[in-house]
Amino acid sequence: MPRIIKTGFLGLAGLVLTVLTVVLVRGAIEAPAPADPAPMLARAANYDATIKRDTWGVPHIFGKRDVDVAFGFGFAHSEDDFATIQEVAIATRGELASVKGERAAITDYLVNLMGVWETVDARYESDLSPEVRRVIEAYADGVNYYAALHPEEAASGFLPLNGKDVAAGFIFKTPFFYGLDKVLMAVFEGRVGKSGGLSKEGVDAFLPTDEPHPIGSNGVAVSPARSADGATRLLVNSHQPFTGPVAWYEAVLESDEGWHVAGGFFPGSPFMLHGHNAHLGWANTVNEPDLVDVYQLTLKPDDEDQYLLDGEWWDFEKRMARIRVKLWGPFWWTVEREVLRSEHGPVLKTPNGAYAVRYAGIGEIRQVEQYYALDKATQLSEWMEAMKLQALPSINYLYADRQGNIAYIYNAQFPDRKEGVDWSEILPGDDSSLIWRDYLPFDDVPMIVNPNSGYVFNANNTPFRATAANDNLRQEDFSEALGIQSDMTNRAKRLEETYGADTSISGEEFRRYKYDVSYSEDSRMAEIIDEVLAADPGDDVDLKEAQAILRAWDRVANVESRGAALAVLTAEPVVTAGISGQTPPAPMDTLRTAMNRLKTHFGRLDPEWGEVNRFRRGAVDLPVDGAPDVLRAIYGTREEDGTLTAHGGDTFIMFVEWDKAGRLTSESTHQFGSATLDISSPHYADQAPLFVGKRTKPVFFTAEELGPHIAEEYRPGKRAAAAN
Incomplete structure (x- = not known):
């Protein structure tokens, strides 16, 4: 050499x-020093909680005080899902790249850009009541106690969790439900027009991903006026990913101080997010009003640290974000990125210019305050007072109670915007009159309370079709500056065609309509199929066969269907592209792709839908009814063998009923079971057959109902070694 x-x-x-x-x-x-477990173990002595797990493994937490219950729940939740709770907290701290690597750095930057921790540090003591702070700190203590007993599961530097972490999780995540992350990503990528290219898929609260996420949720409330037996009924049916930071976890909490709820919780949340207490309940669905404004800034030619506002040059607020990025093995690196803020809000400098973003929820910390108040409300007036806190930037609410009241609220922190401005487009950043400073009062939010029709519904559709035509809100009564959506999903149309067409709904019908697997004649699916059928097949034998299959298809996606596979595989890419703001492929092209896939893997164009559409969890591998944007929503990952594996859609489902005497019963099912991560547990997939079979189990809401069904009873940290 x-x-x-x-x-x-x-x-x-x-x-x-x-x-x-x-x-x-x-x-x-x-590198962070290992946490000392002694203080975490010592704090556990401040609480007195009992965990009782029913025969399905669902934890029921009992305690004299709310803080006892919160502590016990933090521990039980960690037993089943500690890794996800930990990941949520790490992401919320802006430290996910230290665990996940470079692809998570954008999440850490968003935490800094949104000023999550500036908000927490400035408002934790002033804006949150001592009661709420004690509850969220108790939940954190429960998580810490579990981690102190299982140090091998805790990531370096994670411990201890604290109440500020819990509050910060809500600050970070709630704006993403109405699409803030999509707008920020569009600005990052140079797609700055708010009305174009904003995707509901491809980015979740924590990590960029190529895996499409479920789009949708269903909620229905029916009063005695529309029930065949005088009952009041509520459907809780949010569509979420099957796993991850926004996957549902079921629990029942009961304290002697009146906190008694059953329903769905997210990892890192001590509060029931939707479900019911003894008196009332609610379901949530995602709404998407225009709650984000983007401003193009004029930078000073000789000093890009200044921007023009009302004829004067203003300095950006500036700081550096230090993002620790895992490389490989023991190697990592810290990168520094500039974080800018203007009078409008966070600022992004891109090759296309500098843009400021102002959004609903900016600087808000009281989300935990509102959820706690909702959980403890005992009647409609108290629940409405909790809603008037207006700490939650978005999300629809479908409400029902034991007195027979029902309601629908298109909840949002609507910016108090100047009239006569097209807020859907990019705004000039040099005019301070376009920087809104407050929100409209709660009374201006679209809502329907006790309509004559006796029912309300939502499936991520416009609030102007939420009940019978005569009771609906009128679009002309609301300012265009609110940016209220006007779209209808297939699910919303099917709700009108099922619940809306039946003026005397029995309990059995209420459940059956929820599991509807049909596409409306007035759906996008029907339009795509019509387009395919209108094409001239010429001498193409396979195309003629495909058209015959689709012509005979009844637009039903059950496991026996011989047309659903071809139809769904053809239409889904077209619909998904349209929702994502991309140019949809031609239906004839997606039809050809679907035909090839089915021929290759199934040897025919019309396999039964159940051969293709599969539910898989551990040893469970079952055919499953449902498809995208039907009321029994199932979204699948395409596998190399030609099948689809369900990864989201219907997840935690709850049917709540108060009979005409006000007696409460509820039933539920979870797509997997309470042991979300432990494959060795009998509860890892024990609810899967119920879920696939469209069946439910009882919710043992009271101690008396639970009594005969207790499988385990223990204090946190005292569970029998053999228990799962």
């Missing part, structure tokens, strides 16, 4: 060794 080359290699090797040494030394210096 020539000496000069040998010397070059030695020099390169020395450089690499130097870099690795710096990385390792820096890692040793800056």
Whole structure:
């Protein structure tokens, strides 16, 4: 080897060794010290909670005080889903890249850009009541107690969790439900027009992903006026991913201080997010009003640290975000990125210019305050007072109670915007009159309370079709500046065609309509199929066969259907692209792709839908009814063998009923079971057959109902070693 080359290699090797040494030394210096478990173990003595798990493994937490219950729930929740709770907290701290690597750095940057921790530090003591702070801190203590007993499960630097982490999780996640992350990503990527290219898929609250996420939720409330037996009924049916930071977890909480709820919780949340208490309940669906405004800023030609506003040059608020990025093995690196803020809000500098973003929920910390108040409300007036806190930036509410009241609220923090401005487009950043400072009062929010029709519904559709035509809100009564959506989903149309067409709904019908697997004649699916059928097949034998299959298809996606596979595989890419703001492919092209896939893997164009559409969990592998945007919603991942594996859609489902005497019963099902991560547990997939079979189990809401069905009873940290 020539000496000069040998010397070059030695020099390169020395450089690499130097870099690795710096990385390792820096890692040793800056790596967080292990947490001392002693304080976490000691704090557990401040609480007195009992965990009773029913025969389905669902935890029922009992305690004298709300804080006892919150502590016990934090522990039980961790027993089943500690890894996800931990990941939620790490992401909320802006430290996910230290665990997930470079692809998570954008999440950490968003935490900094949104000023999550500036909000927490400034408002935790002033804006949250001592009662709420004690509850969220108790939940954190429960998580910490579990982690102290299982230190091998805790990531380096994670412990201890605290109440601020819990509050920060709500600050970070809630704006993403109406699409803030999609707008920010569009600005990042140069797609700055708010009305174009904003995707409901491809980005979740934590990680960019190529996996489409479920789109939708269903909620229905029926009063005695529309029930065949005088009962009041509520359907809780949010569509979520099957796993991850926004996957549902079921629990029942009961304290002697009046906190008694059953329903769905997210990892990191001590509060029931939707479900019921003894007196009332509610279901949530995602709504998408225009709650984000984007401003194009004019930068000073000779100083890009200043922007123009009302004829004067203003300095950006500026700080540096330090993002720790895992490289490989023990190696990591810290990168620094500038974080800017203007009078409008967070600022992004892109190759296309500088843009500021102002959004509903900016600087808000009281989400936990509102959820706690909702959980403890005992009648409609108290529940409405909790809603008037207006701490939640979006989300529809479908309400019902034991007195027979029902309601629908298109909830949002509507910016108090200037009239006569097209707020759907990019705004000039040099006019301060376009920077709104407050929200409209709660009374201006679209809502329907006790309509004569006796029912309300939502399936992510416009609030102007939420009940019978005569009781609906009128679009002309609301300002265009509110940015209220006007779209209808297939699910919303089917709700009108089922619940809306039946003026005397029995309990059996209420359940059956929820599991409807049909596409409306007035759906996008029907339009796509009509387009395919209108094409001239010429001499193409396969195309003629495909058209015959689709012509005979009844638009029903049950497991026996011989047309659903071809129809869904043809239409889904078209619909998904349209929702994502992309140019949809031609239906004839997606039809050809679907035909090829089915021929290749199933040897025919019309396999039964159940052969293709599968539900898989551990050893469970079952055919499953449902499809995208039907009331029995199932969204699947395309597998190499041609099948689809359900990954989201219908998840936690709850049917709540108060009979005409006000007696409460409820039933539920979870797509998997209470043991969300432990494959060795009998509750890892024990509810899967119920879920696939469209069946439910009782919710043992009271201690008396639970009594005969207790499988385990223990205090946190005292569970029998053999228990799962």
